[in-house]
Amino acid sequence: MNAPQNDTPILRAEHFSKYLTGRKILDDCSISMRPGDVKVLIGPSGAGKSTFLQCINCLLEPDEGEIWLGERRVDFKNTRELYDLRQHVGMIFQDFKLFDHLSAENNVALALRKVRGLSKAEALKRAHEELARVGLEDKAKLYPAQLSGGQKQRVAIARALAMDPTILLLDEPTSALDPELVGEVLTVIRDLAARGMPMIMVTHQMEFARAVATEILFMEAGHVIEQGSPEELLAPGAQTRTQDFCTRLYELCGETPVEEG
Amino acid sequence: MHILSTIIEALPYILEGTLVTIVLVAGALSLGFCLGVPMAVAQVYAPRPAAMLVGFYVWFFRGVPVLLLLFLFYYGLFGLIGLDVGTIGASCIVLGMTSAAYQSQIFRGSILSLSAGQLKAGKALGMTNGQTIIHVILPQALRLSIPGWSNEYSILLKDSAMCFALGTPEIMARTHFVASRTYEHLPLYITAGLIYFAITMAGVTMLRRLEQKARIPGYNSAGM
Ligand SMILES: Nc1ncnc2c1ncn2[C@@H]1O[C@H](COP(=O)(O)OP(=O)(O)OP(=O)(O)O)[C@@H](O)[C@H]1O
Ligand SMILES: [Mg+2]
Secondary structure (H helix, E strand, O other): OOOOOOOOOOEEEEEEEEOOOOEEEEEEEEEOOOOOEEEEEEEEOOOOOOHHHHHHOOOOOOHHHHHHEOEEEOOOOOOHHHHHHHHEEEEEEEOOOOOOOOOHHHHHHHHHOOOOOOOOHHHHHHHHHHHHOOOHHHHHHHHHHHOOOOOOOHHHHHHHHOOOOOOEEEEEEOOEEEEEHHHHHHOOOOHHHOOOOEEEEEOOOOHHHHHHHEEEEEEOOOEEEEEEHHHHHHHOOOOOOOHHHHHHHHHHEEEEEOOOO | HHHHHHHHHHHHHHHHHHHHHHHHHHHHHHHHHHHHHHHHHHHHHHOOHHHHHHHHHHHHHHHHHHHHHHHHHHHHHHHHHHOOOOOHHHHHHHHHEEEEHHHHHHHHHHHHHOOOHHHHHHOOOOOOHHHHHHHHHHHHHHHHHHHHHHHHHHHHHHHHHHHHHEEEEEOHHHHHHHHHEEEEHHHHHHHHHHHHHHHEEEEEEEEHHHHHHHHOOOOOOOOO
């Protein structure tokens, strides 16, 4: 996308800590994104993956830590900079969070109009382009309640992409979907990765992670405890926590572990 | 046929009062809406002091009889601050401020019934809280509020009869005036009752139409 060509990270989240109800949910977690990076966060339930992700666009304000957009440190106490950060960082939620009262096209168009100041016609034109990119050009007039889960998630992706984010955060984008609908959403995400959209994704789709991720971060109890390429962490006999976790995941889901290659 | 001719003779006079009642109700509902929406938003989203201030307002207006409020404001407060808006204006303001207390709680309930995710989604797109509340939260919350609002309409309409005590020339005052002169209490009050009944039905029917028109496609008849 509009990523800088040099080697400066486009986004860095450094030494994030977050307390919720007196408990330290995130403890010194960092992540750095370069153009084209696709990083996958995995880890057991309650590890703090969602919290980490939501701190990166300040839906939850980190108690400690810094966010850097390129060379610039974001002062997220400053509301201007905060809203600017959120425009740079798109987010996809597990439960879609579409605006229930708006048709697909208006879901995409709303922020274009209100944040970007586009006219209604311009915003709708852009909305149709984005919906076409996720294969939903014929569903533009339908409302969330008239769409399948997979279609809703694709509208959510179109809505996030319409804001021209420099990076996309995805929090378990397929885990609320019926199994037969997972594929259509993963295809869209894979396509984005192929086009170089930097992404941080929480997912338990390990085959997908192995195929697309440039790095896997394994989280537990608020810490990133392992970090490395899928080849490193998931190599047969690697004896990593990641490997171990994935094996248990496969056993749980009854899937067969993916062989190397 | 004496009764009938009394009614027919009094009818234009009472119908003029009907117009006044409609103005009262429309004015009070509008004022209540304009105050009630920001009050509900403040109670849900504003910092504690503002939310508590609204809470106090609601507590006060819900805790005191409308009749007392009418006297308190019209003879008391308005005189004190030198506000002269006439009986119709005063009735409108007092009914409207009372209605605001009730309406704010209808809207607050609807806002709270929406998932917090809607606000999160707006924020994640770079919209301000204000923009998200105006363009995402309220359009949904107001739709959900129509049944409760319809109820508030019918209650307010009947409360407006109390403005009679200020001498506001609405249905009740005029009916009472004619009845006390002609001694035809029964037929006249029945007529007034029928008029109230008709206005209630008309309003409730209109609001039900609105509710259907505003229904979000894909949701069942329960609304959401
Ligand atoms: N609003 C909150 N208040 C208090 N504690 C919270 C809150 N949100 C999350 N937590 C706690 O923070 C911890 C991390 O939660 P988080 O949702 O980030 O985990 P997760 O790794 O995303 O888990 P999952 O895989 O189940 O989505 C959990 O122990 C959770 O109970
Ligand atoms: Mg989570």
